[in-house]
Amino acid sequence: MLDTKLTQRLRQIVGEKFYRDDQEALVAHSYDGTPMLQSLPDGVVYPANTAQVSEIMKALAEYRVPVVSRGSGSNLCGGTVPVEGGIVMVMHRMNRILEVDMENLTATVQTGIITAEFTAHVESLGLFYPPDPSSMKISTIGGNIAECSGGLRGLKYGTTKDYVIGLEAVLANGEIIRTGGKLMKDVAGYDLTKLLVGSEGTLAIITEAILKLVPPPSSKKTMLAMFKDLYGAARTVSRIIEMKIIPATLEFMDNPTIRVVDDFAKLGLPLDMEAILLIEQDGDPETVERDIERIREICEFEKADRIDVAENREHAEKLLTARRSAFTALARLKPTTILEDATVPRSRIADMVLRINDIAKKYDVSIATFGHAGDGNLHPTATTDARDHEEIHRVEQAFEEIFEAAIELGGTITGEHGVGLVKAPFLEWKIGAAGMEVMRGIKQAFDPNNLLNPGKIFAKETRKRVVIDRG
Amino acid sequence: MLDTKLTQRLRQIVGEKFYRDDQEALVAHSYDGTPMLQSLPDGVVYPANTAQVSEIMKALAEYRVPVVSRGSGSNLCGGTVPVEGGIVMVMHRMNRILEVDMENLTATVQTGIITAEFTAHVESLGLFYPPDPSSMKISTIGGNIAECSGGLRGLKYGTTKDYVIGLEAVLANGEIIRTGGKLMKDVAGYDLTKLLVGSEGTLAIITEAILKLVPPPSSKKTMLAMFKDLYGAARTVSRIIEMKIIPATLEFMDNPTIRVVDDFAKLGLPLDMEAILLIEQDGDPETVERDIERIREICEFEKADRIDVAENREHAEKLLTARRSAFTALARLKPTTILEDATVPRSRIADMVLRINDIAKKYDVSIATFGHAGDGNLHPTATTDARDHEEIHRVEQAFEEIFEAAIELGGTITGEHGVGLVKAPFLEWKIGAAGMEVMRGIKQAFDPNNLLNPGKIFAKETRKRVVIDRG
Numbered sequence: 001m002l003d004t005k006l007t008q009r010l011r012q013i014v015g016e017k018f019y020r021d022d023q024e025a026l027v028a029h030s031y032d033g034t035p036m037l038q039s040l041p042d043g044v045v046y047p048a049n050t051a052q053v054s055e056i057m058k059a060l061a062e063y064r065v066p067v068v069s070r071g072s073g074s075n076l077c078g079g080t081v082p083v084e085g086g087i088v089m090v091m092h093r094m095n096r097i098l099e100v101d102m103e104n105l106t107a108t109v110q111t112g113i114i115t116a117e118f119t120a121h122v123e124s125l126g127l128f129y130p131p132d133p134s135s136m137k138i139s140t141i142g143g144n145i146a147e148c149s150g151g152l153r154g155l156k157y158g159t160t161k162d163y164v165i166g167l168e169a170v171l172a173n174g175e176i177i178r179t180g181g182k183l184m185k186d187v188a189g190y191d192l193t194k195l196l197v198g199s200e201g202t203l204a205i206i207t208e209a210i211l212k213l214v215p216p217p218s219s220k221k222t223m224l225a226m227f228k229d230l231y232g233a234a235r236t237v238s239r240i241i242e243m244k245i246i247p248a249t250l251e252f253m254d255n256p257t258i259r260v261v262d263d264f265a266k267l268g269l270p271l272d273m274e275a276i277l278l279i280e281q282d283g284d285p286e287t288v289e290r291d292i293e294r295i296r297e298i299c300e301f302e303k304a305d306r307i308d309v310a311e312n313r314e315h316a317e318k319l320l321t322a323r324r325s326a327f328t329a330l331a332r333l334k335p336t337t338i339l340e341d342a343t344v345p346r347s348r349i350a351d352m353v354l355r356i357n358d359i360a361k362k363y364d365v366s367i368a369t370f371g372h373a374g375d376g377n378l379h380p381t382a383t384t385d386a387r388d389h390e391e392i393h394r395v396e397q398a399f400e401e402i403f404e405a406a407i408e409l410g411g412t413i414t415g416e417h418g419v420g421l422v423k424a425p426f427l428e429w430k431i432g433a434a435g436m437e438v439m440r441g442i443k444q445a446f447d448p449n450n451l452l453n454p455g456k457i458f459a460k461e462t463r464k465r466v467v468i469d470r471g
Numbered sequence: 472m473l474d475t476k477l478t479q480r481l482r483q484i485v486g487e488k489f490y491r492d493d494q495e496a497l498v499a500h501s502y503d504g505t506p507m508l509q510s511l512p513d514g515v516v517y518p519a520n521t522a523q524v525s526e527i528m529k530a531l532a533e534y535r536v537p538v539v540s541r542g543s544g545s546n547l548c549g550g551t552v553p554v555e556g557g558i559v560m561v562m563h564r565m566n567r568i569l570e571v572d573m574e575n576l577t578a579t580v581q582t583g584i585i586t587a588e589f590t591a592h593v594e595s596l597g598l599f600y601p602p603d604p605s606s607m608k609i610s611t612i613g614g615n616i617a618e619c620s621g622g623l624r625g626l627k628y629g630t631t632k633d634y635v636i637g638l639e640a641v642l643a644n645g646e647i648i649r650t651g652g653k654l655m656k657d658v659a660g661y662d663l664t665k666l667l668v669g670s671e672g673t674l675a676i677i678t679e680a681i682l683k684l685v686p687p688p689s690s691k692k693t694m695l696a697m698f699k700d701l702y703g704a705a706r707t708v709s710r711i712i713e714m715k716i717i718p719a720t721l722e723f724m725d726n727p728t729i730r731v732v733d734d735f736a737k738l739g740l741p742l743d744m745e746a747i748l749l750i751e752q753d754g755d756p757e758t759v760e761r762d763i764e765r766i767r768e769i770c771e772f773e774k775a776d777r778i779d780v781a782e783n784r785e786h787a788e789k790l791l792t793a794r795r796s797a798f799t800a801l802a803r804l805k806p807t808t809i810l811e812d813a814t815v816p817r818s819r820i821a822d823m824v825l826r827i828n829d830i831a832k833k834y835d836v837s838i839a840t841f842g843h844a845g846d847g848n849l850h851p852t853a854t855t856d857a858r859d860h861e862e863i864h865r866v867e868q869a870f871e872e873i874f875e876a877a878i879e880l881g882g883t884i885t886g887e888h889g890v891g892l893v894k895a896p897f898l899e900w901k902i903g904a905a906g907m908e909v910m911r912g913i914k915q916a917f918d919p920n921n922l923l924n925p926g927k928i929f930a931k932e933t934r935k936r937v938v939i940d941r942g
Contacts, residue, residue: 181881188885195913246686284761376656435648435660444912
C-alpha cells in the first residue's frame with residue numbers, strides 16, 4: 001500500500017483522472033506479453049509530459065517507491081511486470097511526433113507513440129524507419145528503445161539501437177538529461193544514448209527520442225526456398241552472405257513450424273521439407289534483380305527442392321504469410337506458447353536447430369523453431385499448457401539447456417527480446433561475473449535506490465552451469 | 472617516481488626489454504598528435520598479450536599508479552598525454568589479426584594493429600571495413616575504438632562504433648571481461664561494447680575487438696563542385712540528402728582552405744570560390760551513375776560555378792588530392808596547426824561556417840574550415856604559433872566561442888576526435904550537469920580509484936557559459 005500523501009501528490013501532478021488504483025487498472029498492468037507472469041502494482045500513473053514524469057520521479061524517490069515505465073507491454077521477457085509492486089507508469093499519452101526534419105533526415109518523437117503509427121507517418125513523407133519488431137502494430141517506440149527491438153530487417157538495416165541518435169530521459173532523482181542530437185557523429189563523453197537503448201527501464205524513464213531516418217528502397221523482391229536437408233538451408237544462409245549479398249530479410253522456419261503454419265494458413269506448403277527460407281531483397285531495381293537471381297542460383301546449388309520467386313506484390317504477400325503466421329499458428333496448438341530468443345553466429349544456425357531438436361526430444365516437449373536466419377536470431381517456441389506444472393518444468397529445463405547451447409556455440413541468451421525477468425538468472429552465463437559486476441555498478445550510478453524497474457536484468461541468483469566453451 | 476618493487480614486478484611481467492623508464496622512452500610518450508601538450512610519464516610498458524595486461528593492471532591497482540593506454544597517439548584531443556604521470560601502456564606489440572571469419576563477416580583483432588594494415592588485409596580477402604580516419608596509416612584499431620574515430624565515409628557507412636560488435640577488455644582491477652560476440656544482435660544486459668567504444672581509455676584497457684565487415688561496393692565515382700555562394704554549397708548538401716541520396720563522401724572546403732590547398736598542390740583550383748564540395752558515391756554501377764547524375768543536376772540547380780566529374784580513377788585521385796591535402800597544406804603556413812572538430816546538424820553547416828568566420832575575425836586569428844559536410848562534422852583549423860602566447864590566447868578564446876556556437880546550433884563540441892584533455896572543460900555545455908553526474912558515476916563504477924587515463928573527459932572545472940539555446 002502506498003502512502004496516501006504520495007498518491008495525493010501523484011494525483012496533483014497528473015490530474016485526478018490519470019492516477020488509478022482501482023482493481024481493474026491494477027490487474028490490467030500486472031502482466032505483459034510474457035506467459036505465466038503476474039504481479040499487481042499499487043498504482044498506475046499516466047503522465048502527459050516530461051515535466052510530469054520528472055515530478056513523479058521526484059515524488060517516488062522521496063517515498064522510495066519503485067516504478068515500471070511501460071508502453072503496451074508487448075515484451076516477451078517479463079520486462080514490464082511490476083514484480084516489486086509500486087507504480088506502473090504508462091507512456092501512452094506521450095504519443096506525439098514532435099517533428100520530422102526532412103533536411104537532417106531525423107524524427108523527434110515522444111516515446112509513447114505506437115511504432116506502426118510512427119512508421120506509417122514517416123512513410124507517408126517518403127522516408128523509412130527500418131526497425132520492424134513483430135509487435136509493431138501495438139508496441140511503442142519507447143518499448144522498442146527499452147528492449148532494443150529487432151525485427152525481420154535486422155540483418156541489412158540493424159536494430160532499434162542503430163536508429164536512436166538522441167534521447168531525453170528522466171533520471172531516478174527526477175532530473176532530466178538530453179543525450180546526442182540531430183547529429184550523425186557525437187563523441188562528447190560516454191555514449192549515454194546507446195547505453196539507455198536496451199536498458200529495459202532500469203536506468204531512466206525515456207521520454208523523447210531523436211530517430212534517424214533513411215531513404216526508402218525503390219524496389220523489393222520476395223522468394224521462398226524449401227529444403228529437405230536442414231544443412232542445405234543453413235549452408236544457403238551462409239553462402240548468400242559469403243557471396244557478399246546482404247538480403248533485407250532472410251528468415252527460417254523448421255519442419256514443425258512449416259506443418260503448423262500450413263495447417264493454419266492453407267498455403268499448400270510441402271510438409272516433408274526440413275526447412276523453408278523466406279528471402280527478400282530491396283534496393284535499386286537492377287541490384288534487386290541481380291541479387292535475387294544470384295540467391296536463386298545459390299539455392300539451386302545447395303539443392304533446394306522448390307524455389308518460389310514472387311511475380312508480383314500479391315504473390316509476395318502470400319509467400320510472406322508463411323513466415324508471418326508462424327507465431328499465431330503455433331499459439332493455436334496449445335493454451336500456452338513460450339517464444340524464446342536464442343541467438344548464435346549465423347554460421348552455427350543448423351547446429352543450433354539440431355541442438356534444439358535434441359533438447360526438445362530429451363525433455364519430451366514440443367518446440368518449433370523459426371526466426372531470423374540472417375542474423376542467427378532463432379525463436380524456439382514451446383507449445384504447452386501453463387496448468388500442467390510437470391510439463392512446464394520440463395519446458396523450463398529445456399530452455400535452460402537451449403540458452404546454454406547458444407552460449408557454447410558463441411551466441412547469446414537473447415538477441416532482441418531483452419533479459420527482463422525471464423533471462424535474468426542466465427545473464428551471468430553470457431557476460432561473466434566481472435561483467436555482472438560492471439553492469440551492477442552502472443545500475444548503481446543511475447539508480448542508487450534501485451527504484452527503476454527493480455528485479456529486472458539482475459537476478460537474485462544465477463543458475464548453476466558447468467560447461468563453458470567460447471569456441 | 473615509481474616504487475622500485477612495482478617497476479621490478481612490471482619488468483617480470485613483460486620482460487626486461489619491454490619496460491622502459493629511460494629519458495628517451497619517457498619523452499617519446501609524453502605527447503600525442505595534439506599541439507602544445509606534454510607531460511612525462513614515469514614508465515612505459517609494452518605488453519605482449521591480454522594476460523600481461525591483466526597482471527600489469529593488478530600491479531598498478533595495488534600501487535595506485537595511473538595508466539594511459541595508447542596506440543600511436545595520433546589523437547587530436549590530448550587523449551593520451553599522461554597528465555598525471557604513471558605508466559603509459561603501448562599496445563603496438565598486440566597487433567595480430569586473430570581471424571577473419573568469411574561466413575560471419577567478422578574479424579577478430581588485437582587492438583594494437585595499425586588500421587591501414589588491417590583494412591588492407593581485409594580488402595585482400597574481398598571484404599570491406601569502412602571507418603577511414605585520416606590518421607589510419609599510423610593509428611591503431613584500439614585508438615580508433617577508444618576515440619570512436621570517424622572519417623570521410625561516416626555519412627553513409629557510420630563510424631567505428633557501428634563496426635565494433637564484441638570486445639575483450641581488462642578492467643582497472645585486472646579482471647578480463649568479454650562483451651558481445653560474432654553476433655548481429657545481442658541484448659544481454661547493458662551494451663558494454665558501445666559504452667567502451669569512445670570511452671577514451673578511461674573505463675578499461677581494450678585488448679581485442681570483434682569487428683563487423685561488409686561487402687565492398689562494386690563501383691565508385693568522384694566529383695568536385697565549386698560554388699561562389701557558400702549557401703549554395705550548403706543548400707546542395709541538404710538537397711542531396713533531401714532527394715534521398717546518401718553519398719559515400721560529401722566533403723567541404725571553404726575559401727581559405729581552397730587557397731592554401733591550391734598553393735600547396737598546384738591543382739589549378741579557382742581561388743574566387745567560397746566553397747568546394749568533394750562528392751563520391753559507391754555501390755552498384757547503375758546506382759552510382761544515377762546518383763552522380765542526380766547530384767550534378769542538384770549542383771547545377773544550386774548554381775555551382777564549376778563541376779568536375781572524374782572520368783577515371785586517375786582523375787578521381789586528382790580531385791581527391793584537393794581534400795586530402797587540406798591539413799598538410801594548412802600545416803605548412805605557420806609553426807602550429809590546431810585542428811578542431813565542432814559538429815552541427817547538417818542543415819546548419821552554412822550558418823556554422825559563417826559563425827566561424829565571424830569569430831575568427833573578432834579575435835583576429837586565421838581559421839580555415841574543411842570537413843565532412845554530409846554529417847555536419849567541420850574541422851575549423853587555426854594556423855598559429857605556439858611561441859606567440861598572446862595569439863594563442865586569442866585562438867583559444869575563438870575556439871571556445873566556436874564550441875558555444877556549435878551547441879547553440881544544436882551541435883556538439885566533438886564529432887569524432889573525442890573529449891580528452893582539450894574539450895573536457897566544455898563537456899558540461901553539451902550534456903549538462905546531470906549528464907556529467909551520470910558519466911562520473913559510470914567512471915566510478917569501472918574505475919573507483921581513477922587510475923585509467925585520469926584527467927581526461929572530466930575537467931577539474933567547467934568553463935563558464937551564458938547562452939544556452941537548444942533551438
